[in-house]
Amino acid sequence: MIEALKQKKYLQFILLLIIFVVLCMVIAPSDSNYLWRLPPLIKDLPLAINDSVDFAMFEWMPIEVYDPEIEEFEQKPLLKEVTRVSSGFILFMIELIREILLGGVKTIVAFMGWDWATDNQWARWPALPWTIVAGGAAILGYALNGFRLALFVGLAFTYIAVFGQWEPSMQTLSFVLIAAPVSVFLGLVLGVWAFRSRLVESILNPLLNMAQIVPHFSYLIPVMVFFGIGDHAGAIATIIFATPPMVRLTLLGLKKVPPEVGEAGLMGGCNNWQLLTKVLIPTARRDILIGVNQVIMQCLAMVVIASLIGAKGLGNDLLIALNRLRIGLALEIGVCIVLIAIVLDRLSLAWANKQTDYFADLSFKQRHKYSLMFGAVFVGGVILAGIGSLIFKEGFNYLYLIPHNKGITTENFWQAGVDWIWDTFFYSLKSFNEWLIVEVLLPVKNAYLSMPVAATFVLTMGIGYIVGGIRSALIIGGLLLFIALTEWWDRALITSYLVTVSVMISMTLGIVVGTLCAQHPKSSRFILTYCDTFQTFPSFIYLIPVMMLFGVTDTSVLIAIVVYATIPALRYTVEGLHAVPESLHEAGSMSGVNRLQRWLSIELPVSFPHMALGVNQTVVFALSMVIIGAMIGTDDLGQLILGALSEKNGVGNGLVLGLCVAFIGLAIDQVIRTWANQRKEALGLE
Amino acid sequence: MSTSAANSSDALIRCDSVYKIFGDQAKSMLESSGGVVDAQKFQEAGCIVGVNNANFEVHQGELLIIMGLSGSGKSTLLRCISRLTDATAGNIYIEGEDILQMNNKQLIELRRNKMGMVFQSFALLPHKTVLENIAFPLQVKGVGTKESITRAKEMVDLVSLSGRENYFPRQLSGGQQQRVGIARSLAIEPDIWFLDEPFSALDPLIRKEMQDEFLRLQGVLSKTILFVTHDFDEALRLADRIAIMKDGVIEQLDTPANIVLNPATEYVRNFTEEVPREKVLKIDSVMDPYDPSEEISDLKVPQDAIIETVAEAVLTAGKPVGVVNQAGEIVGALHASKIISILFGGHANTPDQQNS
């Protein structure tokens, strides 16, 4: 009996499940019963964090600073000065780019002062006509990848201008154009440093893992405290969020450089700097540029979230539109965000894959082809704007700048569509909604809430133990213990319930659809393109259409999560199935299996480790969406984090809540990753 | 045969008791062992022995081949001498200077001016063209673009890659890529040329072609060469002397003929057993003294020719063949029976015994 238990994992699981059920039945739900709920021992942790943040910000290390206004030296805390100076710098850079695109006076003011600018009304930086920006972007697309990309980029910018979203779009773009390079630079530096030093790597690694899962909102609160509110704060939150993938990919790329290439560099006589800049980084170029692409995507994903702490642009408008339930407008803005995301994604990928021809003998015209083209576009744009000022004597010059919300709008059309859907399907939607909530979601939610804490620990640590031994069990136990000792265990259970339900649906969908699509090269290619495209959408976008259909309910959140989290499930399924070696297929066919048997007995087991990583991603995606879902109303951890944003002392709460969410993710990650690695080893992959 | 002791003055490279041991406690373990390293024991303690007490010299213009099975420490030895890794103990002199004492700057200078290396996996820079890859060591050194490119173009011609200057490595076949690797390593006109299994990753046919190319280059350039291979045929084709390594120890370092004829250890004997004698031995090791009364054929063979290359001619000559030295004087006679016994006679009556 004992022997069988040791051998067979499924017996262990069954035993674990029995214990779990028994525990659930035996333990009485009472607040004084520690087996039911642990006491919130670290309830005061948020307060302690608040205090130390306050101390760091307002008292720690005072330094003498010269204040030009009162012409005296003043005592100011170091950290506050540092954050003030860096905020100022970042804000200046954002404004600079913004004014190149949209015109304005702030950059001039920064150099000359307000008084001078008021006295000299002529000193205004003129906006670039939108035609020049669109044309310039198209030329960039052409230079990087030829005519098709140029056409797409040009059309996308024209769309944005024509639909009256030019100003917020350029505001968003200026924000991304600062946040992305800073993130890339930081990521590169940290990545190289981690590559050079084991110690730094071992410190950075857990931080990177965390950063992947801590909800975006949690970054906002400390940033708000340290840097205040505004574009710069949004940019800094974005940078904090977008740097980790860059670090990760830089490190990965550098590690993949074959040692002999490094040695060839050394034997070529490189010093350390040359080795790094001329050999290692260029050789790791592919991964590093994928990192750049990731950074850009993360920046756009943050556009909406950063607007919560004052970033101007599309994100802000989208939030307002959603709050007023103007779904049509929200949809239009959403399209613009998606367009910018796709444009930047395609441009950066094209750049990553671009190869330069060296030493080609080119004429002046060929060598400066793109500059010449841009010159022509510039002159053309100015002339067009001039003509425009003649045509549109009254009102707006549409060939120069199309003011916000003064373009063509399709809002009424969309709104009518939404109304029609509501009128036509009201009852079926409503009854589906009610059925889902009453029959499925509520029971599951209640089941989660009625788990005694002891049973939860036994179950999760037991799974950890069976899969990964004592180490996994302890890691999971530790992570969950932290959550259990806060006062938010129940909320965490609700978050887990939403994640569990949606991950199950997503995985089922992903595996079934993915498997079907993987049968045929054409459909696999289609589905991968679909994943690529939809992955570039900021998660927020997914909320718009479901809100159209289901209003502000758990159902909306659930559907949005499912749609969003199915993307990685699909991708990893298709990729996993494709990675099954051809010889195995043939071996299967030779032993006479039919299609279904082949799928069940060969393809699934072999590709499962890779798919498991898909589960991991699905969980991460689902978690981030759950938290964002809080914006349209759930009652889990996410909603509290959102609440913390508007509290005066929200730092502690926000951070601890963020950690709770991250720990849920890390616990799941621990199990899945361990298991996947074991399977891979057992199957001799890698 | 060995001239190393006598000519130590013209040794370009000299290794004195060089050890390379991987592992955290390598240094302390080596010290406590007093220089007598037992690979087995070290392995149990978590240390891997890469090079175990290497003592040898390489002379100006010599082509030394380092041989051994995979994992025997050939690459490690090469990396120690080029100081891509730091030896755990011992001294390595290049032109009399101890490179282990050099600081980073001196080392870079040394590599920029005196050393070139070719790698088994080619190790080309994927983002640079053929021309740029070859010009790379020059540009790193600070040579101007124009001059380095001109020089790189010469190198492209030298390795017969003209017309492919602007290709990227991934657009080239393996053999072509290795030509680029060779050209790159030669661009700075190094005195010492390291080649670590340069042809092992190539198909046999291409390998033969590249060996020919290598011999041609060496004929033109006459560098001092350390050449790693695990292919005995390759070694015999190319070597002045051969070092045979096993578990980090240099079992024997000698001329190809001596290694075959007088294996120093059981391991070397096993290693060389399967080697066809005719591919190694030169005529002078099997010729008989010249007896002027004997009638010899009109055919003459040089005394330092490899047997294989003249065997057919000798066998079809019908009479004993005259062996001449470089001055053209007859120094011996070669009988067909000797050739036959080398070619077909097994090892019982190889010159092995006669000489010893």
Ligand SMILES: Nc1ncnc2c1ncn2[C@@H]1O[C@H](COP(=O)(O)OP(=O)(O)O)[C@@H](O)[C@H]1O
């Ligand atoms: N960086 C290293 N760390 C630990 N062991 C190494 C390292 N490099 C080589 N070795 C070990 O040293 C021994 C000799 O390796 P190597 O010189 O590469 O052999 P060869 O080139 O003859 O095939 C092998 O057992 C190898 O595993």
Ligand SMILES: [Mg+2]
């Ligand atoms: Mg080797």
